[in-house]
Amino acid sequence: MPRSARVRAPKSITKKKPTRTPKPRLADIADxxxxxxxxxxxxxxxxxxxxxxxxxxxxxxxxxxxxxxxxxxxxxxxxxxxxxxxxxxxxxxxxxxxxxxxxxxxxxxxxxxxxxxxxxxxxxxxxxxxxxxxxxxxxxxxxxxxxxxxxxxxxxxxxxxxxxxxxxxxxxxxGTEAIIEIEDEREVEFERPVGDFTYRWDQAEYNPITHDTLCHIHFDFRDGSKLERAFTYDWRLWxxxxxxxxxxxxxxxxxxxxxxxxxxxxxxxxxxxxxxxxxxxxxxxxxxxxxx
Ligand SMILES: C[S@@+](CC[C@H](N)C(=O)[O-])C[C@H]1O[C@@H](n2cnc3c(N)ncnc32)[C@H](O)[C@@H]1O
CATH class of the missing domain: 3.40.50.150 (Vaccinia Virus protein VP39)
Structure with missing residues (x-):
């Protein structure tokens, strides 16, 4: 940009708007x-x-x-x-x-x-x-x-x-649902600021030959944010x-x-x-x- 073009803008434009700290996602503050x-x-x-x-x-x-x-x-x-x-x-x-x-x-x-x-x-x-x-x-x-x-x-x-x-x-x-790939969810009451959330139990894999099952726990929050795979279990289902x-x-x-x-x-x-x-x-x- 040439020097001459560096026209000082009126004060009203240069005045910095107060910066709003973005609200943290609930998934980021949840424990x-x-x-x-x-x-x-x-x-x-x-x-x-x-x-x-x-x-x-x-x-x-x-x-x-x-x-x-x-x-x-x-x-x-x-x-x-x-x-x-x-x-x-x-x-x-x-x-x-x-x-x-x-x-x-x-x-x-x-x-x-x-x-x-x-x-x-x-x-x-x-x-x-x-x-x-x-x-x-x-x-x-x-x-x-x-x-x-x-x-x-x-x-x-x-x-x-x-x-x-x-x-x-x-x-x-x-039970018959324990050996299929399925997701089950339910609402959980929880204190603020996180507030009530959805708990998801995810039977992601099941191998009928070995009975190995891979399961995850996910959490979904009111603001749409998610904590995917908060816990993972690599088990044999006995x-x-x-x-x-x-x-x-x-x-x-x-x-x-x-x-x-x-x-x-x-x-x-x-x-x-x-x-x-x-x-x-x-x-x-x-x-x-x-x-x-
Ligand atoms: C599904 S969590 C159970 C937590 C809690 N006891 C409950 O009932 O919800 C499994 C726990 O077992 C622990 N763990 C896995 N293998 C272990 C081992 N060989 N000896 C001791 N702890 C083990 C993990 O660190 C994890 O905290």
Missing amino acids: RHALYQASVQVPEADVEFFVRAFRKMRRRDPQLMREDFCGTAYLSCSWAQSGPKRRAFGIDLDAPTLAWGREHNLAALSAAARKRVELLQGNVLDGLGPKSDLTCALNFSYCVFKTRELLRRYFEVVRENLVADGVFITEIYG TVPELRELLREAGFREVEVWWEGVDEDGEGSGEFSPTEREENQESWLVYLVAAK
Whole structure:
């Protein structure tokens, strides 16, 4: 541009408009661990179920609970908070997830309850930590073990780390919809500023030869932004008979299957009871309760 052409513009034009900071997208401010906890975990219901199933089997109350694959230790913290004699030991491989749990879940406990929770970074196959009354492995985390040998080894380690009358509780899902590529979504109530969001469970791949399944969790927000693949799981989808056989091979004496009842709308009632025969369903989730 020639010098002469550099005419000074009137003040009104040069005046800088106040710059508005663009509003951050909800996907950028949302915390994936908080969203996960709000979407898939109901620790109070797990605690209630554990106590009921343990009492039925052992006629006493469990005190030390081990949470394998504890993630953010939401359940361990809820366990310790739920009674002055209840202690929890949580173990997970992932240091950042454990750190998040310490900062958000452990720190939120009363000082007394906090002292009753111990968290450790480690591999559940290594048999670390104290012997527990009750060990749990929830949200299908053991499905990372894709061979019978590895899963049996894991169950053996669980059994070795239980007291003489200890109990192991885990879950499995299934049904005709568990083995197809499908996306399932539901609304989740959540606090501001993120506000209510949509949780999407994405069964992206399923191989009928190996039962390998690749699943993702996505979150969609009110402003249209999305957190795609917030979590990814590369699992083998085990079946109830396979799990029972492996638990027995690992030395567990008895393995009960607790099935969820349905309410008048045909939805899961949240009430589980032991059973040996059920009608096939599109989608089900059971607890397995194994006695040492
Ligand atoms: C599906 S999340 C479960 C989180 C939480 N326990 C729940 O019930 O929602 C699986 C967790 O298992 C952990 N994990 C995977 N393999 C593991 C292993 N071999 N030993 C310990 N933790 C493991 C991952 O780091 C992850 O936090």
